[in-house]
Amino acid sequence: MTVLSIQNVSCVYPAAGKAESVHALKNITLDIDSGEFVVALGASGCGKSTLLNMIAGFIAPTEGEITLKGQAVTGPGADRSVVFQKHALLPWLNVLDNVAFGLKIQKKGRAERERIARQFIQLLGLEKFEKSAVYMLSGGMQQRVGIARALTCDPEILLMDEPLGALDALTRERAQELILKIWNDTRKVIFLITHSVEEALFMGTKLIVMSPRPGRVSHVFDLPFSKRYLETGDARAVKASADFIALRERVLELILVDDEGTGHE
Numbered sequence: 001m002t003v004l005s006i007q008n009v010s011c012v013y014p015a016a017g018k019a020e021s022v023h024a025l026k027n028i029t030l031d032i033d034s035g036e037f038v039v040a041l042g043a044s045g046c047g048k049s050t051l052l053n054m055i056a057g058f059i060a061p062t063e064g065e066i067t068l069k070g071q072a073v074t075g076p077g078a079d080r081s082v083v084f085q086k087h088a089l090l091p092w093l094n095v096l097d098n099v100a101f102g103l104k105i106q107k108k109g110r111a112e113r114e115r116i117a118r119q120f121i122q123l124l125g126l127e128k129f130e131k132s133a134v135y136m137l138s139g140g141m142q143q144r145v146g147i148a149r150a151l152t153c154d155p156e157i158l159l160m161d162e163p164l165g166a167l168d169a170l171t172r173e174r175a176q177e178l179i180l181k182i183w184n185d186t187r188k189v190i191f192l193i194t195h196s197v198e199e200a201l202f203m204g205t206k207l208i209v210m211s212p213r214p215g216r217v218s219h220v221f222d223l224p225f226s227k228r229y230l231e232t233g234d235a236r237a238v239k240a241s242a243d244f245i246a247l248r249e250r251v252l253e254l255i256l257v258d259d260e261g262t263g264h265e
Helices: 048-056 095-099 101-105 110-123 139-152 169-186 197-203 225-232 235-239 242-256
Strands: 002-013 022-033 037-041 063-068 080-083 157-161 189-194 206-210 217-222
Touching: 002 048, 002 189, 022 048, 022 189, 022 217, 037 048, 037 197, 048 080, 048 157, 048 189, 080 139, 095 101, 095 110, 095 139, 101 110, 101 139, 110 139, 139 169, 169 197, 169 225, 169 235, 189 197, 197 225, 197 235, 197 242, 206 242, 217 242, 225 235
Parallel strands: 037 189, 037 206, 080 157, 157 189
Antiparallel strands: 002 022, 002 063, 206 217
């Protein structure tokens, strides 16, 4: 079942002063089905963040329409949660209160919001730190708090804007595995943008490769690697497999070369 539908969407940022207008996206059409993990990949400036921000409702398309379960996206809503590259936590609140913050905005009572928040704190392995100040946590743990907070509102779709980009290599790999396990447990639709080809191939069930500005979907790949990891639990074996390496090199080539065509595999 299609959860999110993006139909013929374009985005033009108007000119400021003497600068020319920027055509960020052109004729993006994409359907995302229930339970999919979709990753957008492309060179800097291809419009990945613009697309995510339009799905979130932060900016409106210049042309076209985005619908979530048949309803037009006209602004931010509780049916979409965003995890940013910088965790955007509230430093004066502890872990529990940060995770429960969205529920407080929804005016749920303290007992109910703490009960729900603790479920996701446990899911993210943070139960020993719920009373800790977030500035005392490592970068990886802060991102886990951000993910837990995004999940507490039970969104239809979880939007992730390069959430692992600031982490060291080892923490990043562990975070990739954790997010996949959470996705497998919750079956939430996830839309993630990244600059890492390896991360995109490992985490997604579907990869969209975007062309340079104006951003278009140039290629779509259905991916087996996240399922393979969840079946085996061996991330290194998945990333070292011949088909993973071959596809990684092909996608890298697509990004490096301005490919005007489109395709689906």
